[in-house]
Amino acid sequence: xxxxxxxxxxxxxxxxxxxxxxxxxxxxxxxxxxxxxxxxxxxxxxxxxxxxxxxxxxxxxxxxxxxxxxxxxxxxxxxxxxxxxxxxxxxxxxxxxxxxxxxxxxxxxxxxxxxxxxxxxxxxxxxxxxxxxxxxxxxxxxxxxxxxxxxxxxxxxxxxxxxxxxxxxxxxxxxxxxxxxxxxxxxxxxxxxxxxxxxxxxxxxxxxxxxxxxxxxxxxxxxxxxxxxxxxxxxxxxxxxxxxxxxxxxxxxxxxxxxxxxxxxxxxxxxxxxxxxxxxxxxxxxxxxxxxxxxxxxxxxxxxxxxxxxxxxxxxxxxxx
Amino acid sequence: xxxxxxxxxxxxxxxxxxxxxxxxxxxxxxxxxxxxxxxxxxxxxxxxxxxxxxxxxxxxxxxxxxxxxxxxxxxxxxxxxxxxxxxxxxxxxxxxxxxxxxxxxxxxxxxxxxxxxxxxxxxxxxxxxxxxxxxxxxxxxxxxxxxxxxxxxxxxxxxxxxxxxxxxxxxxxxxxxxxxxxxxxxxxxxxxxxxxxxxxxxxxxxxxxxxxxxxxxxxxxxxxxxxxxxxxxxxxxxxxxxxxxxxxxxxxxxxxxxxxxxxxxxxxxxxxxxx
Ligand SMILES: Cc1ncc(C[n+]2csc(CCOP(=O)(O)OP(=O)(O)O)c2C)c(N)n1
Ligand SMILES: [Mg+2]
Numbered sequence: 054x055x056x057x058x059x060x061x062x063x064x065x066x067x068x069x070x071x072x073x074x075x076x077x078x079x080x081x082x083x084x085x086x087x088x089x090x091x092x093x094x095x096x097x098x099x100x101x102x103x104x105x106x107x108x109x110x111x112x113x114x115x116x117x118x119x120x121x122x123x124x125x126x127x128x129x130x131x132x133x134x135x136x137x138x139x140x141x142x143x144x145x146x147x148x149x150x151x152x153x154x155x156x157x158x159x160x161x162x163x164x165x166x167x168x169x170x171x172x173x174x175x176x177x178x179x180x181x182x183x184x185x186x187x188x189x190x191x192x193x194x195x196x197x198x199x200x201x202x203x204x205x206x207x208x209x210x211x212x213x214x215x216x217x218x219x220x221x222x223x224x225x226x227x228x229x230x231x232x233x234x235x236x237x238x239x240x241x242x243x244x245x246x247x248x249x250x251x252x253x254x255x256x257x258x259x260x261x262x263x264x265x266x267x268x269x270x271x272x273x274x275x276x277x278x279x280x281x282x283x284x285x286x287x288x289x290x291x292x293x294x295x296x297x298x299x300x301x302x303x304x305x306x307x308x309x310x311x312x313x314x315x316x317x318x319x320x321x322x323x324x325x326x327x328x329x330x331x332x333x334x335x336x337x338x339x340x341x342x343x344x345x346x347x348x349x350x351x352x353x354x355x356x357x358x359x360x361x362x363x364x365x366x367x368x369x370x371x372x373x374x
Numbered sequence: 375x376x377x378x379x380x381x382x383x384x385x386x387x388x389x390x391x392x393x394x395x396x397x398x399x400x401x402x403x404x405x406x407x408x409x410x411x412x413x414x415x416x417x418x419x420x421x422x423x424x425x426x427x428x429x430x431x432x433x434x435x436x437x438x439x440x441x442x443x444x445x446x447x448x449x450x451x452x453x454x455x456x457x458x459x460x461x462x463x464x465x466x467x468x469x470x471x472x473x474x475x476x477x478x479x480x481x482x483x484x485x486x487x488x489x490x491x492x493x494x495x496x497x498x499x500x501x502x503x504x505x506x507x508x509x510x511x512x513x514x515x516x517x518x519x520x521x522x523x524x525x526x527x528x529x530x531x532x533x534x535x536x537x538x539x540x541x542x543x544x545x546x547x548x549x550x551x552x553x554x555x556x557x558x559x560x561x562x563x564x565x566x567x568x569x570x571x572x573x574x575x576x577x578x579x580x581x582x583x584x585x586x587x588x589x590x591x592x593x594x595x596x597x598x599x600x601x602x603x604x605x606x607x608x609x610x611x612x613x614x615x616x617x618x619x620x621x622x623x624x625x626x627x628x629x630x631x632x633x634x635x636x637x638x639x640x641x642x643x644x645x646x647x648x649x
Contacts, residue, residue, distance in 0.1 A: 114561025179488030
């Protein structure tokens with residue numbers, strides 16, 4: 054499942070833009086690529102795709118259950134299907150279709166959850182997806198991936214297009230900086246070390262990798278603590294080998310995610326580490342189990358400590374024991 | 375309230391909808407302007423709800439299924455005294471209860487909506503409870519026309535007829551647009567009247583900006599004893615601000631300073647004509 058980077062202009066843009074551009078590049082040579090939308094082509098940045106490939110887009114209207122069922126049918130007939138809808142509706146409203154029609158029936162639909170986490174900010178909890186990792190992790194036969202930057206996004210889309218198994222890809226809306234300029238490989242299921250350090254490891258995913266990286270710089274400058282930072286883009290299957298390596302250092306481990314504290318990246322790591330016999334100091338930064346505060350994504354992040362300062366402070370405390 | 379008084383109210387509501395969307399730099403402008411005349415008639419002519427006694431078990435219920443046009447609901451609730459209008463200065467800001475969709479943290483809101491396709495089922499349940507408890511309250515719910523493809527609406531439509539819920543009235547804000555385009559291009563639901571009639575509903579069409587027609591329709595519910603009522607309100611998305619009317623981009627477009635002042639001017643002219 055390895056892919057090498059191709060020549061796509063990875064500017065600093067929203068991952069969703071890269072998703073759309075990559076899909077257009079692929080669709081030019083592959084008539085089997087089909088995008089399915091539920092009044093979501095605008096938010097999915099797919100208006101140009103629809104204009105260029107009118108025969109390769111299926112619109113079902115505001116009907117997410119139908120979206121996933123139709124996508125599964127298309128996939129069963131050999132189409133390479135990308136079902137695109139806000140993560141909140143896609144993974145809650147259409148959960149049974151995901152479970153039965155996609156995963157259980159092994160129809161290799163690529164589910165694209167857009168504006169995930171708290172990207173919708175002040176639109177509130179109906180529009181947030183803080184449950185998606187948790188519920189989808191319990192479903193057999195579904196890969197779960199949250200790309201952190203443009204590079205990971207482009208690679209993940211190319212791999213997903215060719216994958217003969219179901220994949221859930223989770224995207225936010227924010228412009229993402231490249232985490233590392235010289236990265237050449239990307240594999241599903243293999244965490245990506247984007248910074249090396251000696252005193253602790255921060256494991257983050259999706260749009261929280263960027264603040265984790267900033268926090269690591271801040272820690273180094275202000276406290277002399279050097280942190281390894283991992284982009285754990287694949288939530289399932291989780292990279293157990295990398296977790297073993299990290300844990301064997303004996304240093305503290307901090308996880309960061311734009312998800313409920315329950316059932317996401319943090320609990321997945323904790324569960325593995327404990328059962329594998331590792332006893333590192335460990336802490337999860339995520340959205341607590343409460344009525345989520347109102348605000349923009351950034352305000353919500355800051356409120357819950359998913360920020361440069363917040364992550365650095367928690368990491369510092371964790372290292373002091 | 376006379377038609378003229380209602381018309382004046384609507385100008386005031388439109389002005390406030392634009393004000394708070396402009397200030398918050400966020401909101402669903404087009405759909406708020408298309409449904410505001412309907413909300414105006416509901417809250418000032420139809421609904422038996424009292425801000426001083428909102429917890430009354432006998433109150434009529436209004437459940438806004440198309441939750442995204444919450445600005446229309448907020449300005450009406452404020453004008454009915456459910457909360458001070460100054461609260462809306464915090465719309466969509468950090469730690470505010472006034473988020474971009476209806477929530478029960480805001481006084482006067484019956485249900486938390488925003489994910490489309492929930493209001494009709496919630497309303498059916500509330501209406502069944504009214505029948506069980508032998509109460510006279512009625513349940514009203516407002517749906518978007520783009521919202522109709524959600525399958526739950528049709529499941530609820532079946533239940534409503536099955537339980538002969540003539541205490542239930544659904545209203546479709548038929549502004550013919552959604553996010554991606556014309557509703558007829560995205561997923562055609564026409565003829566929507568025949569569909570609901572086939573499901574066992576009594577249906578009427580009105581001009582959703584005509585106060586006389588709106589009042590007459592609501593005064594006539596239930597349209598048929600033993601059947602749920604559907605009002606198909608033909609509306610214009612962005613109604614009242616000419617450059618927004620029937621323009622796709624105003625679904626959640628936010629006016630610039632200049633556009634905002636142009637809109638206020640146009641509403642001022644409309645108000646003068648009602649003096
Ligand atoms: C379940 C669900 N899917 C998608 C959305 C995103 N969404 C918000 S408004 C909207 C378009 C609604 O169109 P319509 O019902 O016609 O509303 P109106 O024209 O009155 O604004 C969409 C797709 C949502 N809020 N809920
Ligand atoms: Mg509409």
